[in-house]
Amino acid sequence: MSTMVFQLLITGIAYGMIYSLVGIEYTLIWNSSGLLNFSHDKLITLGAYIFGGSMIIKMNLDNPIAIVLTLAIMGVVGALLAAGIFNRLYSMRSNIFAIIGTVVLAKIISEFIRLFWGSGNMRVSGWLDKTYFIGGFAITSANIVIIIVAILLVAVLEVFFKFTKTGKAMRCVEQNKKAAALMGININRSICITTALSAMICAVIGFLVIPLVNISATMATTIGLKGFCSGVIGGFGYIPGAIAGGIFIGVVENLATIFIPAVYKDAVSFLLLIVFLLIKPTGFLGKRAQGR
């Protein structure tokens, strides 16, 4: 029994870390431009397809080269999206247009994926698919890598935002656009960098979920939605909140399978979302429940 609980806990933390990363990735864009990016799950899918579909399966590149190349491509994609589309969307008069703009963008990306890579599923063999046995516990290498990479990524982001000039400028834009512009910060450029960063985090999420799900057009839909849940549960628009909320959801939904049939696992996080809105709409770390 305790073995099972422990294993569920590890799986839960690993999944939770992924939800946290999703939370971080869209919170960055939300904070910098006030856009809720509904195309983020398709960016994750795009990252996975570029990495798995093109770099590894077609071109047979080594893993490190493939990772670096994919990150670079996704960074460029993000910057282009921001410069061409997001900068236009966030200044529209109603956030409905902005949201639907990103929704249609998601459709375009997924159609592009279907036309470019075909509609079949893909599997990357030899990518994080080992299983280790440590004292009776079976732990997959995917789970270990997810946890390590997520922690590293959060640490790197923390350093970037605290100690680099670009990072500081991005935080200024997040707090007050007008004041930031008066201080000589180029807001549009800052939003471009933020979106590029966000797209790169999407690519990292794409690498990490390949061992958990097949590469397919809908691989990231549930993960993307649960990322939104983690934001609300932890405190919307607050990065530590998104991290805490993600891990909370991951652990709770995996431990819940002890009591309920596993098919209802996915419903848990959405029910948690509704319960949190009823009882504590600011999330458990959020101080500000502001709407836009």
Added chain:
Amino acid sequence: MNNMKNNKNMKNALKWAVVLAVVLCLPNIIRNDYWMVVFVRVLINIVLVLGLNLITGLIGQMNLGSAGIYALGAYSSALFVKNTGLSPWLGLLVAVVTGIVIGLVLGYPSLRLKGVYFSLTTIGFTQVVQIFLNNMTKVTGGSQGLKSIAPFSIFGFQFDSYIKSYYLYVAFVLIAIFCAVRIVNSKWGRLYRSLRDNSDAVEMSGINIADVKVKAFIAAAIFGTVAGAMYAHFYGYISPSTYTVDISMNFVLMLLVGGLGSVSGAMFGAVIVTILPELLRGLGNYYLITFYIIIFLGILFFPNGWVEAASRPIKKIIAKRKKEESASGEK
């Protein structure tokens, strides 16, 4: 002045009469089963979008849970009719009750808050609905769906062919339009618009915002569940895979294409977004991406809807002419 108003009313009535005449003649012009199904789908979508217009178009709260509402309407009516063997009209009533319950249960937690919470909750709701429909195999038939759902009938007259259902649903849509117009042009409609423009001012006037929003959402949910029941009794087969978050997004697209907040805009959008992909099917593999790119450019460049964008130059010309006339009159 009075004369001018009468004139305008006449013109409006004429416009609607022409549209109605075209709609009534359509099955005789296009004798093609495939297109009849598309047209019935347009009618069903119009009913749903008219409801969505209340909450998303007028109040400005982004509802991304239409699919869940639609699904529950379809399943509640279909299950009721299948299990009791009673008339689909009673099933429709059950769907309406379902709509009221959804409005209360979902609207209360999410509409008290501003901003994106409502969108996120409604998405979550759709996911939960789909998961339960897929997995409660004993009740809903699981992913196999429900088969052979009875069509509507009046005194033994069955609406079982495409053309018969088409005319029945035209009647449904007319009732829906009547209700929607009455709501939009009433005290409630004005309240909704003012909520969108400045909710603080409305609250200052002593109006319970959450209560108003929940009521609007209940109305929207009733339209949605009725559309669901229409879907179920027309196709005779429903399965959970129809009701994805994707179609919720499509419904919002219809609203945006037509222009937020107007009844005729909502109808226009439903027609365009349902029919345009069918017209583009000739492009083969590329038809969906073309369709979405067209819609995307529309959102970027005509954020007030296509009707407004198309009529803007005409209005400009008319305004210019009027100005000239008044200028020459003053001389």
